[in-house]
Structures are given as structure tokens and as C-alpha cells.
Amino acid sequence: MNSLKRNYEMALAAIEELTQNETSETNIFDYPTEQAERPSPQLAPKPLDVVLGEFEMLPEGALFLGAAYDGLPILLNLNDPSPGPLLIAGDKGSGKTDLLRMVAQSTEQIHSAKDVQFGVISNHPNEWQDFEDNQNCMGIFPSYENEADDFIRSLADWAHNNRNEKRIALLLIDDLEAVLKMNDDVQQSLRWLLLRGPNRRVWPMVTLDVARREQVLPWMEAFRTRLFGAVKNVRSAEAILPIRGAELHLLKPGVDFVLYENRQWIKFWVPSLN
Numbered sequence: 001m002n003s004l005k006r007n008y009e010m011a012l013a014a015i016e017e018l019t020q021n022e023t024s025e026t027n028i029f030d031y032p033t034e035q036a037e038r039p040s041p042q043l044a045p046k047p048l049d050v051v052l053g054e055f056e057m058l059p060e061g062a063l064f065l066g067a068a069y070d071g072l073p074i075l076l077n078l079n080d081p082s083p084g085p086l087l088i089a090g091d092k093g094s095g096k097t098d099l100l101r102m103v104a105q106s107t108e109q110i111h112s113a114k115d116v117q118f119g120v121i122s123n124h125p126n127e128w129q130d131f132e133d134n135q136n137c138m139g140i141f142p143s144y145e146n147e148a149d150d151f152i153r154s155l156a157d158w159a160h161n162n163r164n165e166k167r168i169a170l171l172l173i174d175d176l177e178a179v180l181k182m183n184d185d186v187q188q189s190l191r192w193l194l195l196r197g198p199n200r201r202v203w204p205m206v207t208l209d210v211a212r213r214e215q216v217l218p219w220m221e222a223f224r225t226r227l228f229g230a231v232k233n234v235r236s237a238e239a240i241l242p243i244r245g246a247e248l249h250l251l252k253p254g255v256d257f258v259l260y261e262n263r264q265w266i267k268f269w270v271p272s273l274n
Helices: 002-018 048-055 096-110 125-131 146-160 176-181 184-200 210-222 234-240
Strands: 062-068 073-077 086-090 116-122 137-142 168-174 202-209 225-228 256-261 264-269
Touching (some): 048 096, 086 096, 086 234, 096 202, 116 146, 137 146, 146 168, 146 184, 168 176, 176 202, 184 210, 202 210, 210 234
Parallel strands (some): 086 225, 116 137
Antiparallel strands (some): 062 073, 225 256
């Protein structure tokens, strides 16, 4: 997961260059010093529009994933495929869907539809009704309908033939286990997207209920980058954790997530939807 951290730092370096003439001591883009006092955790997440307004400028091609407790954004460089597809794991109610929804809403606020678009596959499409009119949305597809199969096939075909395409597509799958009910050819197309998608400008982001991890273990090797939400029984997540010490049981459900980077766990929080 070094690539995600590296992209994060590179993005912040770009922001720092843009804001190097600022003199405010509270500039949230400044790197924290060793003497700086670590801010207290948020008691409740701020609305997304407020958070993005505080950050003001984000690098081109950056996908906003949340805010670290040191006041810096967690960003994914969509132009660097090395992190690979993202897995978002946690207990039921840990905020996995909320994180996906936040990514979708921030995409509309940060990126034009000609640059970044997203499509959603979900067992509960009613949770995504508010996004149907989102200008960046390619569609909300129930995982149990043929439309979801067709969308994965068409996205794989597009990725195979988009050599001169600059647009980026986000494939948001809310529940990896739902894939097991799809046809074999659809699963094969998805496996290819997990393997090659980020290299071809398609970024899969997939959620997983850790209680159901055994059903999808063969798919785990496709995810080099893994984000974790709250898990009461940490042992249930050990099989998919890169290393112990995440303290997932201490994370606030619906707010906190962690990722492992540079030999340490980095905790961040997810803004609430507007």
C-alpha cells in the first residue's frame, strides 16, 4: 500500500506548491511538525461540502477518500494505477456504503463529468436513489438484475479499447459477495477489471462485510489496497489484514477508517453527505 501513501504525499506536495505564498498559521495544507499538537478527533463528521471548502484546492486527478486526523486529505491519484483496486472492509453498519456514497458525491463536486464518471452496483439500489441525477453517474444497477451484468461487460469492453481515452471510470460495487451470483463470463470480466482496470482508467472500489469473508477469499489477492472500518471481533478480519495492530474495534462506526501505510496504520474520518 506504499503507492497510496506516496500518491497522497505527492498530491499534498502539489498543493503545498500552489499555496506556498499563504501566510496563515492555520493553513490545513501545511505539513504538521513534530512540535505541532495533534488535533482532537472529530466528535461528528463535518459535511462534505464544508470539508472540501476547507481544502479549497485539490490536485487534478485526485480522488478524495476522507480526512486524516492530522488535518490532511486522504487522496488517491487516479493517474497512477499502482495502488490497484480498493477494498473497503468492515462490520455491517461500519460505514462502508457511506464511504462509497461520499466518494460518489465528492466526485461530482470535484470533477467534471467528462473527466470522471462512476457507476454503482448494489444489493440495495434504493440507498443510491439520490445519485440517479448526478451528472457524473453512469447508472445505479441492482446486483440481482441483468443490467449489472451488462454494465460490467460494457465497462470491460471499454477498458479494452480506450487507449486514447482520458476519461476515468469508477466502478463502485457495494458488496463483493454479490458477484458470486453473477454468470461466469461476468465474473471473468470483473476479474480482468480488478487485474488491469486501473491501468486502463477503470478503478474498482468494492465493499466487504468481514463476517462473510470466507465466501470471497479467492478474490482477496486482487486487492492490494485495503481500507478498514469498525470491526468488533478483530479476529474475524485477521485473514484479510495486511498486519495486526489496526485496533478496528476502537473505530467509530460510520465515521472512522484506517489504512496500513509506511509500516503504520493511518486513521481517517469520512465526511457526512451534504
